[in-house]
Structure formats: C-alpha cells, structure tokens
Amino acid sequence: VQLQACGGGLVQAGGSLRLSCVASVRTFSAYAMGWFRQAPGKERDFVAAISWSGDSTRYADSVKGRFAISRDNARNMVYLQMNSLKPEDTAVYYCAADLNKSQRLYSDDRPYNDWGQGTQVTVLQ
Numbered sequence: 523v524q525l526q527a528c529g530g531g532l533v534q535a536g537g538s539l540r541l542s543c544v545a546s547v548r549t550f551s552a553y554a555m556g557w558f559r560q561a562p563g564k565e566r567d568f569v570a571a572i573s574w575s576g577d578s579t580r581y582a583d584s585v586k587g588r589f590a591i592s593r594d595n596a597r598n599m600v601y602l603q604m605n606s607l608k609p610e611d612t613a614v615y616y617c618a619a620d621l622n623k624s625q626r627l628y629s630d631d632r633p634y635n636d637w638g639q640g641t642q643v644t645v646l647q
Contacts, residue, residue, distance in 0.1 A: 557602045
C-alpha cells in the first residue's frame with residue numbers, strides 16, 4: 523500500500539487543521555488506518571485509529587475530544603480533523619495501514635505495515 527499524507531502546516535494555538543491521507547490500493551476497505559506522530563527527539567506516538575468500516579475508532583488520551591479520525595472508502599481516504607491545537611501537538615504526522623478486517627484497533631505501531639511519508643504540523647504559542 524502506498525500512502526500519501528498532506529494537510530500539515532503552521533497554525534496558531536487553538537486553531538485547526540485537517541490532515542488527509544490517500545491510499546493507492548484496490549482493497550482499501552480491508553485495512554484499518556492509523557495516525558501517528560513524531561516530535562523532534564522523541565519516539566513515534568499513536569494518535570488515532572479507525573477500523574476498516576469506520577465503525578470503531580480509538581484515540582490517544584492526549585487528543586481525545588480535540589481530534590477526530592474518519593475515512594471515505596469510496597475515495598481511499600482517511601482524515602484527521604485536529605481542533606484546539608496546542609504547541610505540544612507539533613510533530614510530523616504519519617498515516618499508516620494495518621491489514622485488518624476486525625474491529626480491534628492497535629496503538630502499537632508494529633501491526634501497521636505500510637506508512638506514508640509524513641506531514642509536518644507546527645503549532646505556535
């Protein structure tokens with residue numbers, strides 16, 4: 523699966539951004555999708571995940587109530603709506619695909635075999 527993320531940018535604290543990720547694969551609906559992020563000098567962290575059907579979602583505690591993950595299987599797209607952004611949300615954001623037709627979602631990055639190139643999100647004070 524080839525993944526291409528976009529939508530990052532520079533935003534003031536309290537602002538919003540919407541990240542998008544397009545997947546080049548015929549069977550997009552066979553994949554759970556996740557968003558992860560990596561800040562400079564830190565490990566890559568889980569942000570959010572969505573099941574193949576969109577019926578199940580999972581969020582890191584740090585983004586609950588502020589971020590929303592969604593998908594459009596007809597367009598091979600997954601989105602991350604980020605609201606009330608904070609400076610600590612600054613990171614490179616990656617989308618990832620997990621070949622998984624269950625409703626179980628993983629915050630561990632090991633089940634995700636395919637990764638996009640990342641998009642930079644910078645939140646200013």
